[in-house]
Every structure is written in C-alpha cells, then in structure tokens.
Amino acid sequence: MPDVDKKHPAVGASNPSPKPSTHRPGCLWLLAASIGLVTLVASSLGVAFIIPKIVAGLAVQRALYYKGDVHKDSDVARPLIGPEQTFDLAVTVWLRTEEHEDDLDPDREEEEVSEHPRFNPLPPAIPLYSDTVFRGLRLRDKDVFATVNFTVPTAYFRKPDLTSYDLRGSVVLLPTSPSPLDEIIDFSTSIPDFLETFPVRSWPFPLGSPRVGRKTLADKAVESFGASVPLLEFHNIRKRCADAEDNFYEEDDGSISSTTEFKSPLTHHPYIVTRTQIRIVDETALFDKRAYLKKHRLLKRMSVGHILLYDLDLRSHHDLPLEQCKQQEMLFPSIHDCDRSYVNVGHVETAITLKGAEQGFKEVVYPPYIAFSRSAGPKDLLPIPVHRQTCSTTEDTIQATADDLESVDVSWKLSFSGQSYPKFAFLEEMEKLNGQTRFDMEGSDHHLTLAHDQVELTGKPNTTKYVLSKHVRPDGLYGYKHRQNSHPRRRSLLLALQ
Numbered sequence: 001m002p003d004v005d006k007k008h009p010a011v012g013a014s015n016p017s018p019k020p021s022t023h024r025p026g027c028l029w030l031l032a033a034s035i036g037l038v039t040l041v042a043s044s045l046g047v048a049f050i051i052p053k054i055v056a057g058l059a060v061q062r063a064l065y066y067k068g069d070v071h072k073d074s075d076v077a078r079p080l081i082g083p084e085q086t087f088d089l090a091v092t093v094w095l096r097t098e099e100h101e102d103d104l105d106p107d108r109e110e111e112e113v114s115e116h117p118r119f120n121p122l123p124p125a126i127p128l129y130s131d132t133v134f135r136g137l138r139l140r141d142k143d144v145f146a147t148v149n150f151t152v153p154t155a156y157f158r159k160p161d162l163t164s165y166d167l168r169g170s171v172v173l174l175p176t177s178p179s180p181l182d183e184i185i186d187f188s189t190s191i192p193d194f195l196e197t198f199p200v201r202s203w204p205f206p207l208g209s210p211r212v213g214r215k216t217l218a219d220k221a222v223e224s225f226g227a228s229v230p231l232l233e234f235h236n237i238r239k240r241c242a243d244a245e246d247n248f249y250e251e252d253d254g255s256i257s258s259t260t261e262f263k264s265p266l267t268h269h270p271y272i273v274t275r276t277q278i279r280i281v282d283e284t285a286l287f288d289k290r291a292y293l294k295k296h297r298l299l300k301r302m303s304v305g306h307i308l309l310y311d312l313d314l315r316s317h318h319d320l321p322l323e324q325c326k327q328q329e330m331l332f333p334s335i336h337d338c339d340r341s342y343v344n345v346g347h348v349e350t351a352i353t354l355k356g357a358e359q360g361f362k363e364v365v366y367p368p369y370i371a372f373s374r375s376a377g378p379k380d381l382l383p384i385p386v387h388r389q390t391c392s393t394t395e396d397t398i399q400a401t402a403d404d405l406e407s408v409d410v411s412w413k414l415s416f417s418g419q420s421y422p423k424f425a426f427l428e429e430m431e432k433l434n435g436q437t438r439f440d441m442e443g444s445d446h447h448l449t450l451a452h453d454q455v456e457l458t459g460k461p462n463t464t465k466y467v468l469s470k471h472v473r474p475d476g477l478y479g480y481k482h483r484q485n486s487h488p489r490r491r492s493l494l495l496a497l498q
Contacts, residue, residue, distance in 0.1 A: 066285075074361060077365060078366075080181065085179060089172070089278065090201055092169070093148070094126065094168045122196045128152060129207060141416065142418060143417060147412065152384070157270055163230075164230035164232045165198075165228075168229065170198065170226055173226070187353065189350050190296060200223050232273070235441045236268060240403075272384060274413060280369065281420075281424050342369055346369055375455060376455075378452050
C-alpha cells in the first residue's frame with residue numbers, strides 16, 4: 001500500500017473529513033456552570049418576589065434624574081459628594097444608660113443639651129468611642145477595612161428589658177474640605193420635629209477633645225444623614241446552673257419588640273456584633289431640582305407612616321392632606337417607626353441649600369445614602385460576660401456569677417464599600433425579606449466554625465445541625481468580603497464545579 005503524505009493527499013483522493021473544532025470545551029463548561037449557579041441561586045432566593053420592588057424603586061430613582069441635554073444650575077440638584085470628592089467616616093459607639101447625657105454633664109453648653117420631645121423620647125446613651133476611622137475615601141472605593149477597639153461596661157446588661165439598640169454604632173460622613181458643604185446656608189431633614197433622633201457623633205468630636213464651642217450648621221447637616229446600626233443580637237447560651245428558671249429554648253413571644261428581632265431578652269443572651277460592613281450608594285447623577293424638592297417635602301410629611309414612595313404617584317399625590325401626619329402624631333410614634341430604606345428615603349432624607357455663585361441664587365445638593373450589612377457569623381458574636389438567669393439556689397447563683405466580668409474589650413471589624421443602586425437595592429430587599437439567622441450558640445466549636453464559614457461564603461448556613469433557623473443573605477455571592485484575602489465568589493464557583 002503506497003505511503004500517503006497526510007499533509008498533501010494524492011490527486012483525485014477524496015477530501016478528508018473536516019477537522020474537529022479546536023475550541024476547548026472548558027470555557028463552555030465554565031459558562032454553563034456559571035449560568036446554572038446563577039439560576040439556582042436566583043430561584044432559591046425567591047428573586048421573583050424581589051424584582052418588581054427593585055424595578056419600582058429604579059423607576060422612582062430615575063424619576064429624579066435630570067433629563068435635559070443642557071442644564072441650568074437653577075434646574076438641577078447636584079451630589080454633595082462627586083466622583084472625585086474625598087470624604088472621611090466618623091464612627092461612634094453608644095451604650096444605653098439610666099441618666100440623660102445632660103444630667104451626666106451639667107456643664108454642657110445650653111444649645112447642646114438634649115431636648116426630650118413629648119413623643120416616645122429615646123433612652124439616654126453615652127459614647128464609648130468616637131473618632132474618624134476611614135480617611136480619604138471615594139464613593140467608588142471597595143473593600144476598605146479598619147478595626148475599632150473599645151471597652152464595654154457590663155453592669156447594664158443584667159437588666160431584663162434589653163434591646164438590640166442598647167449598644168449601638170453610628171457613622172457620619174465628613175466631606176474633605178474644600179467641598180460644596182463649605183457654602184452651606186441651610187438644610188432640611190425629613191424627620192418630623194416631634195420625633196427624637198439617635199445622636200450619631202459625640203460632641204466635642206473626637207471623644208475626649210477639648211470644648212470647641214457649638215456645632216456649626218455644617219456639623220448639624222452631616223449628622224442629619226448619619227446612620228445607626230444595633231450592635232446586639234440575642235441567642236441561646238450554655239447555662240451556668242443546672243436548674244435555671246429561664247428556658248433558653250422557649251418559643252419566641254410575638255409581642256416582643258422588633259428591636260430585639262422578636263427574641264425575648266429574658267430567654268436569650270445578649271451578644272455583641274463585632275463585624276459590620278458600611279455601604280454607601282455610589283450615585284453622582286444630576287437630579288431634577290423640582291422633582292427632588294417635591295419628593296423631599298412629601299417624605300417629610302409622611303416619613304413615619306411606613307408608606308413607600310414607590311407606591312405613590314408623585315405627580316398626583318403632592319397635595320396629600322396633613323391629617324395623615326397628625327394621625328401618626330396621635331399614635332405616639334418613635335424613630336423606630338420610620339422606614340429608612342433606600343427606596344423610601346434614599347438621597348432625599350436631607351436637602352442641603354448652598355450659597356449660589358450668583359447673587360440671590362441658591363443651589364441644592366443631595367447627600368449620599370449610608371447603610372449597613374449585618375451578615376455576622378457565630379464567630380463574630382461576642383457573649384457579654386454576665387450571668388442573667390435565675391438559679392434555683394443562692395449557692396448556685398453565687399457560683400454562676402463567679403465568672404462575670406465588669407467590662408469586656410471589643411474589636412469591631414469594619415469594612416467600607418461603595419455600591420451601585422441595583423446591587424444595593426437587591427441586597428436591601430433580601431435583608432428585608434429575611435430575618436436574622438438564629439445560631440445554636442450551644443453547639444460545638446466545630447459546628448460553629450462550619451456555620452461561620454457558610455455565612456462568609458454565601459451569607460447563610462446550609463444545614464440545620466447548628467442553626468435554629470436559617471435565612472438567605474447573599475452578601476458573599478455579591479462579593480462582600482469578611483477579610484481582605486477572602487474570595488467568596490471564587491469559592492462559590494469552585495464548589496459548584498466540583
């Protein structure tokens with residue numbers, strides 16, 4: 001049989017069959033796996049219930065955008081923080097106390113003494129820490145980490161009527177000068193005057209600074225859009241005495257306040273949350289000034305009524321009667337009744353007025369929106385070292401309280417990320433849809449480590465062996481890093497391909 005050159009077949013020979021494709025199937029498998037993973041996650045998270053709300057929220061957001069090609073300064077509301085404007089973040093930690101701050105410090109200047117409104121005054125609190133933690137940030141920055149160290153006295157936590165806000169963190173954004181805030185002449189907040197709001201920064205600031213006089217208008221403006229986050233969660237704990245009267249597995253009482261995630265502080269132990277992500281919406285578009293101020297005025301009249309603005313047609317409801325707000329006043333509302341979600345308040349919770357370049361002209365700027373993610377795993381929860389149960393004998397009680405400490409040192413791990421509105425809105429809706437995960441803190445260290453690893457990876461545990469109830473929190477899949485060197489999305493993809 002004659003030899004045939006495979007590269008040059010003989011004349012008249014039939015053409016060889018086409019060569020198979022040289023494209024590697026690996027990329028196709030990777031694409032298919034990625035699509036399958038996204039589909040699986042989307043279906044398991046119930047995205048079908050969330051997408052309509054996000055779309056509606058986007059419509060409200062877009063309704064504020066300025067649509068003209070050429071604009072006049074008098075027609076637009078600009079962002080307080082532009083793409084290249086840098087800012088710092090001031091962080092404060094507050095502990096509830098029995099005495100009002102003006103009683104604790106009788107030498108405070110008259111203007112700084114707390115006013116206690118007639119509608120549900122907030123419990124007094126003292127600052128444990130207050131200082132600038134992040135410096136030189138921009139809205140587009142992501143995964144910036146810092147740690148705040150402070151000491152918490154434990155005596156207060158022996159009280160039976162605790163709430164998640166008895167230990168609270170707050171964040172205030174401070175624009176780096178020069179900034180538009182240097183030209184402030186006025187500001188308006190959406191919170192009604194009859195409500196007392198949480199303090200968000202110690203004064204003088206930082207904590208321990210010498211007195212510097214009264215707050216300026218700019219100081220009050222940045223504090224008006226500051227945000228607070230509770231630093232307590234309630235879970236079960238190992239009993240220190242054999243026959244304790246309180247049963248830590250008792251069913252939750254539905255009448256318990258939502259400020260404890262509907263967990264009775266009598267049957268659950270307080271834990272300090274030691275990990276929090278600070279989120280700010282990266283929004284720098286020009287808003288239509290008239291639409292923006294109209295929405296701000298509407299929010300100011302209805303902010304306590306739990307009425308989401310995307311359910312309202314702003315064009316036909318701008319003359320809503322004030323009786324609705326007055327009815328809310330008669331119900332003795334508190335700041336906890338205000339819906340501060342992004343879709344409801346967003347950038348209109350505070351409207352800031354600046355001195356314009358031309359005489360008689362006033363410019364309006366809108367502030368950034370600050371919020372938090374609270375996807376803490378069991379290893380991020382620090383039990384407060386006090387005994388809160390009632391033992392059957394005095395001897396057992398003395399023995400059980402022997403390990404109590406007068407204070408506990410806390411390292412609060414913080415991270416900052418700027419996020420686009422669609423991504424932020426999805427995570428916000430997911431957190432509203434799902435409640436707090438109830439970890440079984442009496443489980444073994446091995447099981448708690450597994451639960452913590454799952455929280456870091458996907459935002460939820462995937463087994464009931466070490467959780468009492470589980471909820472979906474897709475922070476890990478959306479890139480929320482618990483540590484600088486963690487890569488939750490890569491891990492999710494690798495696990496899906498196994």
